[in-house]
Amino acid sequence: MQIQTNVSLLPFNTFRINVNAKYFVEVKSIVELQEVLASDICKENKIFVLGGGSNLLLTKDFDGLVIRLGIKGITVCEQDGEVFVEGGAAEVWNDFVSYCVEKEFAGLENLTLIPGTVGAAPVQNIGAYGVEIKDTFHSLLAVEIKTGMLKSFSLAECNFEYRDSVFKSALKNQYIIVSVVFKLQKNAELKLTYGAIQDELKNRGIVNPTIKDVSEVVASIRVAKLPDPSTIGNSGSFFKNPVISKDAFQQLILAFPEMVNFALPNGNYKLAAGWLIEQCGWKGKQIGNAGTWKNQALVLVNCGGASGQEIFDFSSLIIQSVKEKFGVILEREVNIL
Numbered sequence: 001m002q003i004q005t006n007v008s009l010l011p012f013n014t015f016r017i018n019v020n021a022k023y024f025v026e027v028k029s030i031v032e033l034q035e036v037l038a039s040d041i042c043k044e045n046k047i048f049v050l051g052g053g054s055n056l057l058l059t060k061d062f063d064g065l066v067i068r069l070g071i072k073g074i075t076v077c078e079q080d081g082e083v084f085v086e087g088g089a090a091e092v093w094n095d096f097v098s099y100c101v102e103k104e105f106a107g108l109e110n111l112t113l114i115p116g117t118v119g120a121a122p123v124q125n126i127g128a129y130g131v132e133i134k135d136t137f138h139s140l141l142a143v144e145i146k147t148g149m150l151k152s153f154s155l156a157e158c159n160f161e162y163r164d165s166v167f168k169s170a171l172k173n174q175y176i177i178v179s180v181v182f183k184l185q186k187n188a189e190l191k192l193t194y195g196a197i198q199d200e201l202k203n204r205g206i207v208n209p210t211i212k213d214v215s216e217v218v219a220s221i222r223v224a225k226l227p228d229p230s231t232i233g234n235s236g237s238f239f240k241n242p243v244i245s246k247d248a249f250q251q252l253i254l255a256f257p258e259m260v261n262f263a264l265p266n267g268n269y270k271l272a273a274g275w276l277i278e279q280c281g282w283k284g285k286q287i288g289n290a291g292t293w294k295n296q297a298l299v300l301v302n303c304g305g306a307s308g309q310e311i312f313d314f315s316s317l318i319i320q321s322v323k324e325k326f327g328v329i330l331e332r333e334v335n336i337l
């Protein structure tokens with residue numbers, strides 16, 4: 001383990017932005033991480049912890065220490081029909097999901113092909129196709145940045161919400177997640193409520209799907225709609241789906257009867273940001289090297305050689321026009337650095 005200086009972050013972010021970190025280190029174990037946290041360079045500089053770099057927009061050089069997590073490994077513990085699967089923070093999320101699907105452990109199959117790592121998944125409670133990780137999350141281990149001490153977090157302590165957790169709010173920048181345990185089932189019911197999953201199963205003539213069928217169906221839906229970060233730089237959904245009050249919703253739906261919406265249990269309404277952006281004419285549009293994806297307006301793409309600032313400015317134009325047309329404020333989902 002060696003702290004390097006002036007390192008390009010181009011290989012480490014899926015938006016493919018080329019900025020430099022003043023200091024950079026990769027840690028392969030909890031002990032190495034604790035050593036780095038105790039070092040003078042760490043104590044004297046701001047730090048940024050990098051997972052898969054798939055939910056990140058780098059807008060300028062980072063004048064501090066980037067710690068890249070390399071802590072890997074998967075372990076399984078079975079107990080009374082339940083399976084506890086622990087993944088090291090640096091395991092690629094989709095590899096972890098594939099491992100569970102192959103072993104026929106149910107619970108993560110709807111989250112197939114989400115970019116990122118196991119350690120990053122709880123930070124924003126990743127979700128897709130009617131499932132969020134909070135549904136199968138058991139616990140996680142994290143190292144406190146200030147002290148280097150290990151702490152275990154239960155489900156309740158993580159305060160999971162839609163694309164949110166305690167690690168994005170009260171404990172932001174205080175802990176580094178090193179491993180996560182999921183409680184999966186051997187004979188669970190599959191979650192097939194999401195329309196796109198049902199349609200695709202029907203297309204394939206599948207009546208009683210297996211865990212693997214669901215995973216394959218989700219993969220095909222995602223591949224058809226979302227750009228592959230290995231060929232075109234992107235960070236998945238760039239904005240969150242906005243939530244508005246019932247009053248605001250009732251006014252808007254009068255003016256836009258076609259507006260895609262989901263009623264929430266608390267009386268509020270969630271709107272589809274992709275729909276709002278498309279209605280403002282942004283779908284597939286490009287300005288300079290920044291654009292929105294042709295099949296999903298919620299995903300911003302680096303059309304080639306864009307700077308992070310260029311993509312950020314492009315996202316501001318989208319926020320502005322959605323605000324003007326619908327009076328709805330879009331919030332960025334990706335981390336901006």
Ligand code: EPU
Pocket residue numbers: 127128129130225235236237238239240241260272273274275276278283295296297298333
């Ligand atoms: N829509 C449009 N135009 C668009 C995009 C979407 O009209 O350009 C409409 C769709 O027709 C649909 C609705 O918006 O009626 C919702 O679209 P979709 O099912 O694609 O899901 P989403 O709300 O846009 C969310 C997550 C995705 C996740 C999908 C599937 C957020 C911010 N995004 O997208 O997560 O894969 O649901 O569950 O919640 C991510 O976070 O990076 C991500 C890709």
